[in-house]
Amino acid sequence: MKSLDQQFKEFIVSDEWYLCPINFLTMSTDILAQDVVKYLLLNDPYSKWLGISLEENGEGYCKIKMTVRPEMLNGLGIVHGGIPFALADTAFGLASNNRNNQSVALDCSITFIKTINTGDVLTAEAREIHNGRSTGVYVITIMNQEEQQVALFTFMLCLITRSTSTMRTEMYF
Secondary structure, three states, X not given: OOOHHHHHXXXXXXXXXXXXXXXXXXXXXXXXXXXXXXXXXXXXHHHXXXXXXXXXXXXXXXXXXXXXXXXXXXXXXXXXXXXXXXXXXXHHHHHHHOOOOEEEEEEEEEEXXXXXXXXXXXEEEEEEEEEOOOEEEEEEEXXXXXXXXXXXXXXXXXXXXXXXOOOOOEOOO
């Protein structure tokens, strides 16, 4: 029997990518979350450019990591504010969409706490605070390699589509 990772790899490279090779009736929510996140990351060139790697995820939760490179600095020699924002936005997107529901950011609040420099390894952890019928709230913390919090984000989402059945034949939205 093929592992879930092998099924997923074959699914992504198949000509019938829109068909689901996995039985949603027997799939746990965390397995679905893992597969949706893999799919999203494989199809996200900006996250690839940022060098984001997945640390862990589960339903309504995601933890990702990246290293700050010299081309990510602003004219003051510190990281451009868009870099931690992009990291937080990616963590939010992965956590909020990993139930196979399509949602987008509706509002965001950012607090930059500490300077970020070249070589810093940033870890973003997104946690679901509220999951409603049409909106949700997530808090994303960004820590550096010294376990110091460097930024705090709060995102509100707007749910665009909700998976209506565990028997969906189309995977990922």
